[in-house]
Every structure is written in C-alpha cells, then in structure tokens.
Amino acid sequence: MAIKVAIIGLGIMGRRMLEHMNLHAAFQPSAFWDPDPAACSAAKQMSPDTRLASSADDALGDADLVYLACPPRPRKQIALTAAGAGKAVFLEKPLGIDGAESTALVTALESAGVPAAINFTQAAGAALGDISRDALDGTLGNLVGAEIIVTYSAWPRGWQMAADWLRLRDEGGMTREVISHFLFFIERILGPLSVVSAHPTYP
Known part of the structure; x- marks a missing residue:
C-alpha cells in the first residue's frame, strides 16, 4: 500500500517533490496546500487528482507522511502538529531560524516518537x-x-x-x-x- 503524503509548501521544492512522488509507486500525494493561489494552481496542473486542501491543518488529513517545504517559522508548528497526530515528517531546511530553535524542534520530534528526516x-x-x-x-x-x-x-x-x-x-x-x-x-x-x-x- 502506498504511503499517503501531504505536501505543505508548493514552491519549487514542493512541486519537485510532488513530481517525483507521482512517479514513485510507493508514495501517493494525498493533499497539498500553500498560501499562494498561484502555487496551488501550478501544483494542481501537475497533479489534478491530488486534493487541494483549504489549510495546512486540513492537508494533514489521512496522510501517513507530511513533507514540509515551507519557510522555517510556519514549518515548526506544522511539524509539531503532524508529529502530535502520529504522522512522519520530512522537512526542508533550515529547521529553525537559529540553533536553539532548531534543537528544540529536534527534541520535540524525538519526544513524539515519529519518523523524522531532513531533505539533505x-x-x-x-x-x-x-x-x-x-x-x-x-x-x-x-x-x-x-x-x-x-x-x-x-x-x-x-x-x-x-x-x-x-x-x-x-x-x-x-x-x-x-x-x-x-x-x-x-x-x-x-x-x-x-x-x-x-x-x-x-x-
């Protein structure tokens, strides 16, 4: 069964990941969201069968994995929400705006016990x-x-x-x-x- 993926952030990295996940049988983009309507439109053209969510929280839905390609400030809270719901998180970098905030996010994700990785x-x-x-x-x-x-x-x-x-x-x-x-x-x-x-x- 394919891993259902929510993609938050539909700029160049989010759309690249969407493109590659659509080519990979092990992954199924289940929903995506971005605050920019133009980015959402571009993603929808690439993947018309993927649900365009009304918000980041809405995109999480039944996803098994959440890919976060948004800037660090919103990324932190979305990552914590996803981890709190038991979902794996795949993050772009930087994790935070400074070392202390990044370390705090790593600690919180480790405490949540969910799989977490950075896209290096x-x-x-x-x-x-x-x-x-x-x-x-x-x-x-x-x-x-x-x-x-x-x-x-x-x-x-x-x-x-x-x-x-x-x-x-x-x-x-x-x-x-x-x-x-x-x-x-x-x-x-x-x-x-x-x-x-x-x-x-x-x-």
Missing part, C-alpha cells in the same frame, strides 16, 4: 557519493579537516527567486540553505562537529 539530498548525489566512498576506503588518505567555500553570482539562485524569504536574514540566507548540506556531509565523514567560532558578514 546533496549528500546522496553522485559527486559527494564518490567522495564519501573514497574517504571511507582510504583513497583520500588521512583526513584532518575540511574547508567549505561557497560562492554564487546572485542570491537566491535563479531557480529560487520565487522564494523571496531565502534572500532575507530572518529565515533564509546561504548558510542556512546551502552550507547546511555540506556540514551534514562533512559530519558523516569526519564525525560530530562543533562550532568553535562564527562571524557572518553581509553584503
């Missing part, structure tokens, strides 16, 4: 898969550290422009959106990380 897809890609293999089999030698350098000609990137919140310090930004992928990956290779110092600069 880059770590499963071919390029990082090769690095992971080579690190683990010794091809890369004795690893003593890693350096992350990320530059883009524009932020947000072209395909993210509709998600205006990504360009703002409050919930978005390159560190939360992009560097988090690489921190996740490096921790897989080198083990647990801790912040020694941090000093963001802004254009």
Whole structure:
C-alpha cells in the first residue's frame, strides 16, 4: 500500500517533490496546500487528482507522511502538529531560524516518537557519493579537516527567486540553505562537529 503524503509548501521544492512522488509507486500525494493561489494552481496542473486542501491543518488529513517545504517559522508548528497526530515528517531546511530553535524542534520530534528526516539530498548525489566512498576506503588518505567555500553570482539562485524569504536574514540566507548540506556531509565523514567560532558578514 502506498504511503499517503501531504505536501505543505508548493514552491519549487514542493512541486519537485510532488513530481517525483507521482512517479514513485510507493508514495501517493494525498493533499497539498500553500498560501499562494498561484502555487496551488501550478501544483494542481501537475497533479489534478491530488486534493487541494483549504489549510495546512486540513492537508494533514489521512496522510501517513507530511513533507514540509515551507519557510522555517510556519514549518515548526506544522511539524509539531503532524508529529502530535502520529504522522512522519520530512522537512526542508533550515529547521529553525537559529540553533536553539532548531534543537528544540529536534527534541520535540524525538519526544513524539515519529519518523523524522531532513531533505539533505546533496549528500546522496553522485559527486559527494564518490567522495564519501573514497574517504571511507582510504583513497583520500588521512583526513584532518575540511574547508567549505561557497560562492554564487546572485542570491537566491535563479531557480529560487520565487522564494523571496531565502534572500532575507530572518529565515533564509546561504548558510542556512546551502552550507547546511555540506556540514551534514562533512559530519558523516569526519564525525560530530562543533562550532568553535562564527562571524557572518553581509553584503
């Protein structure tokens, strides 16, 4: 039996997930919702048989899994509501607007006892898969550290422009959106990380 999925947030990531879940026999998008009517319309054209919910809470319905592709502030409460109803949650990042809020959400989800995951897809890609293999089999030698350098000609990137919140310090930004992928990956290779110092600069 297919896993019923509610999708909250129908921007580029929500619609990409909708597209792929429609191609996967193990998943059935059961409902979706976004506060933007244009995003809802675009999703409905992609998946006309999926129910367009009247609210995020309405979308949860009979879903087994809730995929949250909305900004961090609304994501937290929806995730807690879903977990409280015993539903698995699949979250985009960032989890929260800061470390404390993100940690609190992780703790709450662990306490709820439901399956929960973050969509760190880059770590499963071919390029990082090769690095992971080579690190683990010794091809890369004795690893003593890693350096992350990320530059883009524009932020947000072209395909993210509709998600205006990504360009703002409050919930978005390159560190939360992009560097988090690489921190996740490096921790897989080198083990647990801790912040020694941090000093963001802004254009």
